[in-house]
Amino acid sequence: MQIFLPIAEVSVNAFTLLGLGGIVGVLSGMFGVGGGFLITPLLFFVGIPPAVAVATSANQIVASSVSGVLAHFKRKTVDLKMGFVLLAGGLVGSAIGIQIFNLLKAMGQVDLLVTLCYVVFLGIIGFLMLIESIRAIKRAKGRPGGRPARKKHLWVHTLPFKMKFRASGLYISAIPPIAVGVMVGMLGAVMGVGGGFIMVPAMIYILGMPTKVVIGTSLFQIIFTAGFTTLLHAYTNHTVDVLLAFLLLVGGVIGAQIGTQIGLKLKAEQLRIALALLVLAVCLKLGIDLLIPPKDLYSLGS
Amino acid sequence: MMHRIVALLLLCLLPLGAQAEQVIAALSQTRVSVNANFDGSEILVFGAVKRDRPAPEDSPLDVIITVSGPERVETIRRKDRRYGIWINVEAQVMGHSPTFYTVATTRPLADILPPLTDSLWKITDDKRVLPGMRGHPAREALIELREKADLYRTREGEVELSADTLFDTSIALPSNIVEGAYNTRIFLLRNGEVIDSYGTSINVQKVGIERWLYNLAYSQALLYGIMALAIAALSGWGASELFRLIRR
Numbered sequence: 226m227q228i229f230l231p232i233a234e235v236s237v238n239a240f241t242l243l244g245l246g247g248i249v250g251v252l253s254g255m256f257g258v259g260g261g262f263l264i265t266p267l268l269f270f271v272g273i274p275p276a277v278a279v280a281t282s283a284n285q286i287v288a289s290s291v292s293g294v295l296a297h298f299k300r301k302t303v304d305l306k307m308g309f310v311l312l313a314g315g316l317v318g319s320a321i322g323i324q325i326f327n328l329l330k331a332m333g334q335v336d337l338l339v340t341l342c343y344v345v346f347l348g349i350i351g352f353l354m355l356i357e358s359i360r361a362i363k364r365a366k367g368r369p370g371g372r373p374a375r376k377k378h379l380w381v382h383t384l385p386f387k388m389k390f391r392a393s394g395l396y397i398s399a400i401p402p403i404a405v406g407v408m409v410g411m412l413g414a415v416m417g418v419g420g421g422f423i424m425v426p427a428m429i430y431i432l433g434m435p436t437k438v439v440i441g442t443s444l445f446q447i448i449f450t451a452g453f454t455t456l457l458h459a460y461t462n463h464t465v466d467v468l469l470a471f472l473l474l475v476g477g478v479i480g481a482q483i484g485t486q487i488g489l490k491l492k493a494e495q496l497r498i499a500l501a502l503l504v505l506a507v508c509l510k511l512g513i514d515l516l517i518p519p520k521d522l523y524s525l526g527s
Numbered sequence: 528m529m530h531r532i533v534a535l536l537l538l539c540l541l542p543l544g545a546q547a548e549q550v551i552a553a554l555s556q557t558r559v560s561v562n563a564n565f566d567g568s569e570i571l572v573f574g575a576v577k578r579d580r581p582a583p584e585d586s587p588l589d590v591i592i593t594v595s596g597p598e599r600v601e602t603i604r605r606k607d608r609r610y611g612i613w614i615n616v617e618a619q620v621m622g623h624s625p626t627f628y629t630v631a632t633t634r635p636l637a638d639i640l641p642p643l644t645d646s647l648w649k650i651t652d653d654k655r656v657l658p659g660m661r662g663h664p665a666r667e668a669l670i671e672l673r674e675k676a677d678l679y680r681t682r683e684g685e686v687e688l689s690a691d692t693l694f695d696t697s698i699a700l701p702s703n704i705v706e707g708a709y710n711t712r713i714f715l716l717r718n719g720e721v722i723d724s725y726g727t728s729i730n731v732q733k734v735g736i737e738r739w740l741y742n743l744a745y746s747q748a749l750l751y752g753i754m755a756l757a758i759a760a761l762s763g764w765g766a767s768e769l770f771r772l773i774r775r
Contacts, residue, residue: 227566227702231737232744236566236702272703284755291763296770337614452756459752463744467755468563474759478766515612521675522606523668524615 232466233277239472241271246285246473250480253289254296255488256425256440256500261286261418261451262343262507264473273469275336280458280465281473286419286451288474289481290444296485297441304393304438307402308445311424314406315450321407322414323457329415340511342416347508350426354501357430361494393434393442401432410450419447419454422504429497436493548588549577550725552713557727559700559709560734567702570594570729572631573695576715582691589632589639589716590686590694591650594729596627596678597707603665619665624656626705628673631682631696641719648714648721652679677701706731 228239245267249260261282268278297303329338386399405427413420421443428439459465488496552574559568572592582588601624605617630651632639640650649655652670656679660666673679678701686696700709709729714721733741744751 227564229561229563229565229702229737231733231740234703234705284759287756288759288763291760292766293763295764295767299771337612448760452759455756455759456749456752459744459755460748463748465744465752465755467740467751467758470755471758471762474762478763479770481763482766482770517613518608519606519613521668521672523665523672524604524606525601525669525672 230466230469233273235272242472243476246476247480250289250477251484254293254481254484262422276464277466281470283451283454284465284470285473285477289477290448292478293481293485294444302437303441303445304390307390307393308442310399310402311406311446312449314403315410318407318410319414319450319453322411326415339416344508344512347504351501351504354426354497358494358497393438413450419451421447547580548722550713550715550723551575551577552725557729559731562735568700570698576692586718588691590688591714592631592696593712594629594698595625595710597705598623598625603669622657627678628652629680629698631685633686633688635683639716644719704731
């Protein structure tokens, strides 16, 4: 069934869009990432203009994150206090990020820098996560039943303004979460995504939060950053296509529910290995695209 | 508009004998409504040749039909390898060029249309699209990109002409269509000269919910953004509730 999208101004198969939304929704529910880094390139692939794809995927991320976070609320795996601290940093970061984005746009190289951002960050994060998860699995096999000591004294524990995050079981300074929020908000705005794929590892490895709480909290935070991005795109660029977003999110919200169930059944280490492999795959694809000669040397843009 | 004025002036200048044959044409539709299930459109162009004396025997009659979409200013970017990766190195703003252009003919253009006539009437895309930039790589790339996207097409021999009088062809408008007027021109040719021409236009417009959403997105951008967020939040919540009910 072909459907004509009013803002994108192209005709696309409605079931293709439902399917895309569904796949990204499953991943979103499983890993607590918004899925923006996957859905945006997939939308380019089906012929949606890049500006519309970036803005509309932010809108779809809001829907799948709401759906996912509600499932996590019921299981009490959202650290609200941590979520709000991260969000405070995140909104500041988004505002800075949008300024950077506009500056790069004026310089005419925004596409390249966004792609480079993706390759560098996805590469680093994917690689680190993969190594860490494999090590964790080996450790678990070597000592059946025994858990490695989690309560290490990291440098983050020496900073002032300590706060208690009960759901995460942490008593740490508010400075690292705010800094993580600013950094992720900034990158999210520049790269046009919610930033979950940076947020999740940052929460685990920098803040030392337990994996089960990380996903719900990340989703909670993403709702607001992605919502802010959507509103900004709709207001300044008129590139949010609600019909496109609706089709994606119908698939997406259902997918997110399924993904959350799968995520609860998998072990944390397996989940991290799967996310690491996925992140590395996207990184590799984008990196190769930069290196091989393009099919068309010329491209049209308004 | 300019073309029609030029065409009228030229018609007045032509000797009386050349007007012995006139083209009368019509389209299967002059309005195309783009609604939610729009998936391209097929327009039938048909007509007849009116004569007040028998047709000349010495040369064959040919028909050329062109359809030209709304014009836009585009920026074309060129990629090159720098520091081992492919990046945009050059951007060129191109003048007004049609977003859609189709030429349909009765026989191969080389046999029926001499370059001089082509220049005068701007029939082929080479003469119609940014003719002042001919030879410039950016302009050639623009034409090539649009040809690859099936937006520029030359369909030789696809106009059916029967008994030297009745002709017809169908023009396929793509699904990723640009709103606006699609100017349609029909030329009658003999001996490499245009002996009569006729112009009309097809109006392509969004209707219904498509039009409403598009207008809202531009005129009430903030409201539209809030609406988009509300839909997203509601469907997220709705799906979550639905799943809870199903699992019970």
